[in-house]
Amino acid sequence: MRFEKRDHCPSCNGTTFTELHRTAYDAHGLQSFLTAYYSAVPPGRLQEVLNGGTFSIVECGGCGLIFQHMLPSDAILAEIYGNWLGRNDPLAPSKPPMPLDYYTYMAQEIMQLIAFLQKRHGRDRRLRFLDYGMSWGNWVLMAQKFGVEVFGVEKSPIKCAYAQSRGIKVLSVEELSRYSFDFISMEQVVEHLSFPRQTVLTMKDALASGGIIKISVPDGSHMKSVLRSWTWDGAIAQKDKIMPLHPLEHLNCFTPLSLQKFAKGCELKPVSLPLGLVYAYSTDWSNPRAVAKNLLRPIKRFVLHKGCNELFERM
Numbered sequence: 001m002r003f004e005k006r007d008h009c010p011s012c013n014g015t016t017f018t019e020l021h022r023t024a025y026d027a028h029g030l031q032s033f034l035t036a037y038y039s040a041v042p043p044g045r046l047q048e049v050l051n052g053g054t055f056s057i058v059e060c061g062g063c064g065l066i067f068q069h070m071l072p073s074d075a076i077l078a079e080i081y082g083n084w085l086g087r088n089d090p091l092a093p094s095k096p097p098m099p100l101d102y103y104t105y106m107a108q109e110i111m112q113l114i115a116f117l118q119k120r121h122g123r124d125r126r127l128r129f130l131d132y133g134m135s136w137g138n139w140v141l142m143a144q145k146f147g148v149e150v151f152g153v154e155k156s157p158i159k160c161a162y163a164q165s166r167g168i169k170v171l172s173v174e175e176l177s178r179y180s181f182d183f184i185s186m187e188q189v190v191e192h193l194s195f196p197r198q199t200v201l202t203m204k205d206a207l208a209s210g211g212i213i214k215i216s217v218p219d220g221s222h223m224k225s226v227l228r229s230w231t232w233d234g235a236i237a238q239k240d241k242i243m244p245l246h247p248l249e250h251l252n253c254f255t256p257l258s259l260q261k262f263a264k265g266c267e268l269k270p271v272s273l274p275l276g277l278v279y280a281y282s283t284d285w286s287n288p289r290a291v292a293k294n295l296l297r298p299i300k301r302f303v304l305h306k307g308c309n310e311l312f313e314r315m
C-alpha cells in the first residue's frame with residue numbers, strides 16, 4: 001500500500017477531524033509543483049510512485065494539530081529521503097561555507113545550554129548531547145569542541161559515515177535505551193515523523209535526570225488562512241508559503257499552542273533559560289538586525305513561549 005489513512009491524530013489520538021484541503025497527487029498543478037521541487041527525480045518516477053494517492057490536510061478537533069491525513073508508506077519515504085533530496089545540500093562538507101551567522105547561532109546556543117546544564121549538574125563529568133536527525137553532524141561537532149560528549153541518530157549512510165569519521169558516536173534508535181542524555185536536539189525533525197508521539201516518548205525515556213529536549217518545528221500558525229485560497233497552479237514560485245505542510249515531507253504542522261499540547265501529552269513541560277544567561281552568551285552583535293534578534297528572540301522564546309522552538313523537560 002502506497003498511502004495509509006491516519007485514523008487517529010498523531011498528537012492526541014483523537015478521531016474528530018475537519019478537512020482543510022484535498023488534491024489528488026495526479027492533478028496537473030500538484031504534479032508540476034512536485035516535478036519542479038524534486039528536480040533530481042527521473043521523468044515518470046513521480047507519477048509511478050504517487051498516482052492514485054491524495055494530498056489531504058485535516059485539523060484535529062481535539063488538539064488543533066494540522067496534519068497530512070494520508071501517510072506515505074515507508075518505501076516512499078525511504079525513496080524521498082534516500083534519492084530525491086540532498087543532491088544540492090548547502091550544508092554538505094563539500095560545499096562552500098554557510099554564512100557566518102549560521103555558525104555563531106549554533107555556538108551561542110551551545111554555550112547557553114552548557115552554562116545552564118552545568119549549573120544544574122556541576123562540572124565533574126562531560127555533558128552528553130544527542131542530535132536526533134543530525135544530518136552531517138554540524139551542530140554536535142560544534143558541541144564537541146566545547147567539551148561535550150556527542151551522539152547522533154541519522155538515516156543517511158553517507159552522513160553517518162562522515163559523522164563517525166569526525167568522532168561523533170552514531171546510534172540507532174534501538175541503542176538509545178542503553179544511554180542517557182543531558183540534552184536531546186530535535187531540530188526540524190518532528191514535523192517529518194509518521195508517529196511523532198512515539199518517537200518523542202522514546203527520546204523522553206533517553207533523557208538523564210534533569211535533562212532537556214529541544215523541539216523546533218516550522219510555525220504553521222498561518223496555514224489555515226493560506227489553505228483557504230491555495231491553488232497548485234504556479235505554486236512552485238510560492239513554495240515557502242506551503243512549506244509547513246510540504247507534501248510527502250511535513251506530515252505534522254504545529255502552531256505554538258498545538259506544540260504545547262503535544263508536549264503535554266508526552267508529559268513534557270517547557271523549560272525557560274534565564275534571560276541574563278542567554279544574553280551573556282549571545283555572541284553576534286555585528287549589525288542592527290543581529291542585535292535586535294539577540295535581544296528579542298529570547299523574550300519571545302523563554303518569557304512569552306511564543307513560536308515553535310521550545311525546550312522541554314519531564315513533568
Ligand SMILES: [Zn+2]
Nearest residue numbers: 009012060063
Ligand atoms: Zn489531536
